[in-house]
Amino acid sequence: MTALLEVEDLRVAYGKIEAVKGISFTVDAGEVVTLIGTNGAGKTTTLRTLSGLLKPVGGQIRFRGKSLKKTPAHQIVSLGLAHSPEGRHIFPRMTIEDNLRLGAFLRSDRPGIEKDIQRAYDLFPILGERRKQAAGTLSGGEQQMLAMGRALMSQPKLLMLDEPSMGLSPIMMQKIMATIAELKSQGTTILLVEQNAQAALSLADQGHVMETGNIVLSGSGQTLLHDESVRKAYLGED
Amino acid sequence: MTTQTTAPDNTGAPAADDTSGLIGIPPRVGRALATGGGVLTVVSTFLAWTWTAEFPGDLTVYGYPGGLQVLVLVAGALTALFGLASYDVKGLRWLVPAGADAALRVAALAAFATAWYTVVAISAQLGGVVNLEPGGYVAAAATLIALLGSLALPVQRPEPDPFDPDDTGWEQFKHTSSHNWQVVKAAFASGTPRPLRALPSYAEILVIVAVLAVGLFVFTYGIGTEYDELFVGFLITAGLGFAALNKSGLIAQVSEITARHQNITVCGAFVAAACFPFTQSDDQYATIGVYILIFATVALGLNIVVGLAGLLDLGYVAFLGVGAYAASMVSGSPSSPFDLHLPFWGAVLVGAAASLIFGVLIGAPTLRLRGDYLAIVTLGFGEIFRITANNLDGTSGPDVTNGSNGISSIPDLSILGFDMGLPHDIGGFTIGRFANYFFLMLVITAVVVLVFRRSGDSRIGRAWVAIREDETAALAMGINGFRVKLIAFAVGASLAGLAGTVQAHVTYTVTPEQYLFAGTTPPNSAFLLAAVVLGGMGTIAGPLIGASLLFLIPNKLQFLDDYQLFAFGLALVLLMRFRPEGLIANRRRKLEFHEEAEAPTTLSKTGA
Secondary structure, eight states, rough: OHHHHEEEEEEETTTTEOOOOOEEEEEOOOOOEEEEEEETTSHHHHHHHTTTHHHHHHHEEETTEEEEOOOOOOHHHTTEEEEEEETTOTTTTTTTTHHHHTTTOOOTOOOHHHHHHHHHHHHHHHHHHHSSGGGSSSSSHHHHHHHEEEEEHHHHSEEEOOTTTTTEEEEEEEEHHHHHHHHHHTOOEEEESSOHHHHHHHOOEEEEEETEEEEEEEEEEEHTTTTHEEEHHHSSOO | OHHHHHHHHSSSSOOOTTOOOSSSSEEEEEHHHHHHHHHHHHTTSSOOOOTTSSTTTOOOSSSSSTTTTHHHHHHHHHHHHHHHHHOOOOGGGOOOOOSHHHHHHHHHHHHHHHHHHHHHHHHHHHTSGGGBOOOHHHHHHHHHHHHHHHHOOOOOOOOOOOOOOOHHHHHHHHHHHHHHHHHHHHHOOOOOOOOOOOOOHHHHHHHHHHHHHHHHHHHHHHHOOHHHHHHHHHHHHHHHHHHHHHHHHHHHHHHHHHHTTTHHHHHHHHHHHHGGGOOOOSSSSHHHHHHHHHHHHHHHHHHIIITTTTTSOTTTTTHHHHHHHHHHHHHHHHTSSSSOBBOOOHHHHHHHHHHHOOOOOOOHHHSSOHHHHHHHHHHHHHHHHHHHHHHHHSSSSSSOOOGOOOBBBOOOOOOTTTTTTTTTTTTTTTOOOHHHHHHHHHHHHHHHHHHHHHHHHHHHHHHHHHHHHHHHHHHTTTOOOOHHHHHHHHHHHOOOOHHHHHHHHHHSSGGGGSSSSSSSOOOOOHHHHHHHHHHOOOOOOOHHHHHHHHHHHHHGGGGGGGHHHHHHHHHHHHHHHHOOTSSOHHHHHHHOOOOOGOOOSSSOOOOO
């Protein structure tokens, strides 16, 4: 069986500056795969390219066996690849419910949408309590929940989360990570980009360490978590 | 010993619960003065204010008010009513659901401003205060008394910030003046209106009918003002009177009722507008009516592009021009290069289709740009349209548009045998040429309102708003940004084209100089955008009201002449400073500009 997502020698550049210099990895259905690395390693660029917001200069992306290189962003979503962008990007002046509905923009099955909105409220009860409130009035962590709930509304085959723990308090971060674990146990395939290597690796089946546009180390989450160089570089241990 | 205890009070800040008025008259006396002043103002309008009929409006008559006196009468009556309501008089409480004092202050200000404007205008125009009859003095005194009395009413003063003793004199001055400003703001701030008592729905509909009738009356009065002074007085009274009603909380309650019966309100508004020609004895003001409708309809079309989709289009008037040119070329005009005379429906389709095609042609390359670039490119296209129309005259280029002479002698429309160019008698009323076009334009406006409402509430409308709010997130939701924006552009363009087809026939002639970027006569691109922004982006009523004001003010205030654009710019700057969401605020826009007012009421305990 081929992998759900195959990335082969992917190269992305901003003008002349190459941000991603030929990386390859795969994501299998039901897996949680994480990309970790410091600022500027090319993690977010990789995700933005996968979701069609940026165009690669070389390499190959295949999602469910289909090449994504020339597919525009809105069609990639309809193929089942959802992106919860870095910095949340919720619609602050729309209500929480309208935000979720926009996540289901490409769907037309009303009962299914209503069911999934309810599912998002079950997953994040705080969103249900405030469904008629403007999303901008939520706290940072709640906005992250909304961004994740919204990405799930398109019924993705693969959910890409870009730094869901960014700027959150430790307690809120634990909550978000617990939700990711719950989604994993429900069988959702997730590609997780994180700076918080500890939390990401302990969840992940597979991990890749990125440095200045290259993958420098790959392995299972547990292996990397105990890897000497990773511990030194990312987990703050000498 | 007693002197010691009182000494600190003189230097310390005023007590926290200071509710004294802005001026030192006991509040009870002030209230009586304000109410009495209001009543006296009403009485004074029945007296003569000047001895000669040379001042327009004939204010020389004892027994009934005329001209500007009517406006003072309205403002005085409003003051008296709010004054009585502030005494908790039974049967008047419904007038002031948000408290009477702030409304009373503004109403007294309205009466004062209108009366003093009149008195000063009489003195200035006739040469001295000797031209005032006693009635004028009574009015001036009564409104002044009412204003002073209302300013003496208790104010819940905001607590002053403590002084920093090291402050320099200038910093202390800034500090004091900012506090004083806060106090004045508090004096004119109204409370939250009490919740509306549930009325049976027939009563609510009656309220809507009454409000629309008042609206029609005010509008008809404004259009019908025959001289500058009366129009200025009308603006003062209407503006401040509206503000007073707003402070009293009545406006909030009415908008709650209209929001509950949206369809009835929209239909009712159209019926009210359709009544307008029947209130006129000749075609003079129907002309203004039809031009306002053309301007307002185009502004509403632009509101789809700017207000809903957030695309700044500075060349929108070109689409009106394309529609007008297209319709004029198939109208059978002798200067049209085509020997074609399509019926009205054909002309409408041609006009709208031509604008649609131009919209897509201009939109397809430019909509890939974001923000400022789009504005610059559309500005350029607007000019290109005008210059091209000027040059397609047979000498500089092929003869299509007849150059700067334009396409003239456009024949009047004839719909189902109904000749729009001739007056008709309907139920004893004579409906003239412009009134005919007024009705036709009203149908076009209804179409545009319908398109605006349906698209705004639909999937595409949500996509427009999403694109406007955050393009990255919208793309991540699977919204095809380019296509959605192109649809907004094309819909807006074809609606402008629709209005253009009627405009061509109303004005007889279509010339390139009618479609400027900025000029003193609307519609032009700058005024269209101003009508949208001034009225309120993303709303239906906003651009209609904004367009009416922007058309009427230059039209009525001829004395402004060369200062028109200056005054217009100044007004726009002031409005953007004090009410950036426009006269009619869209709920979501309000959130955008006054975020502190809608701050989160509850924060999550675990919130980060």
